[in-house]
Amino acid sequence: MSLALQITGDSPLHRLNPLTKLAFAVTVTVCAFSLTMVWWPLLLFFGVVLPAVVVSGVTRRFLVMLFALWVPVALVVFVVQGFFYPDAERVVAEFGPLQLKYEGIVFAAQTAFRVMVLMGGFFLLLLTTRPSALMSAMTQRGTSPNIVYVIAAALQIVPALSARAQVILHAQQARGQTVKGLRGRVRALLPMAGPLIFGALADVGERAAAMETRGFGAVRRPTSLTEVPDSTAQRVARTAMGLCAVVAVAVNVLGVIR
Known part of the structure; x- marks a missing residue:
């Protein structure tokens, strides 16, 4: 994705x-x-x-x-x-x-x-x-790795949240929740908020572990693929x-x- x-x-x-x-x-x-x-x-x-x-x-x-x-x-x-x-x-x-x-x-x-x-x-x-x-x-x-990460995260946060929201919305539809029309979408907002926020927090932990594994912040300059x-x-x-x-x-x- x-x-x-x-x-x-x-x-x-x-x-x-x-x-x-x-x-x-x-x-x-x-x-x-x-x-x-x-x-x-x-x-x-x-x-x-x-x-x-x-x-x-x-x-x-x-x-x-x-x-x-x-x-x-x-x-x-x-x-x-x-x-x-x-x-x-x-x-x-x-x-x-x-x-x-x-x-x-x-x-x-x-x-x-x-x-x-x-x-x-x-x-x-x-x-x-x-x-x-x-x-x-x-x-x-x-450029400092910290600055690189901040800019990259800012560029990806909206697409990432949008993709996760679509996954949650499809899961709600699979469970029989109606999300069609304005009223259905408003009703789906509250059940979507919890998984969306907690999922974003889980992503932060996964990113931190991945960055540490790849030597983020190391003194030596990494080789770019x-x-x-x-x-x-x-x-x-x-x-x-x-x-x-x-x-x-x-x-x-x-x-x-x-």
Whole structure:
């Protein structure tokens, strides 16, 4: 059973070193959060992230994931900030005792668009990269095993929980529990929660034992089974992306100082 969200393909993005795609995701996120213009995250998303998604050939899965995860977050941000933004003066609409504030709407839009860029960059990484390839690439570059494990675990936690939830759901169906329709799925949530949580905790113990057997944290650098190809052009590109992130942060700091 695959525990990755990657869609197999042969696009230029699939062939890139995973570190290059990780640097891209981090850079667009830093740039989105560094500059204060409301339209800036939208420009990054539609001008940089979305074209990369189209080139990679994972547009459909990307949009499904983005709609499923970003839309609920955006709605919550708009409700909370729109009605409860502190020190706001311009009232757009009133709903009983609640007042929708212009300043809150602007801040909510900026935050939601920033989160969209963050999700977009990392969804692209997930959909075009095998976690094992990313781990191998980071190990080859001399990254600390602790950091490698944290990143790999973060990439695999959602697919792992989703796969386990499907197994539990099928087991419940085999025992005669109805899970069809909205009411059936709501009823299945509570019986599913216990096995899902305890199963995840059991996986932690199994992973710890497996990592100890394989010499995790050993002083000597381990030999990688898979050599991930890299190139000078990609290393230069990663450096350029890092400089872009630094410049964006510097512009933000100078703007605050002024």
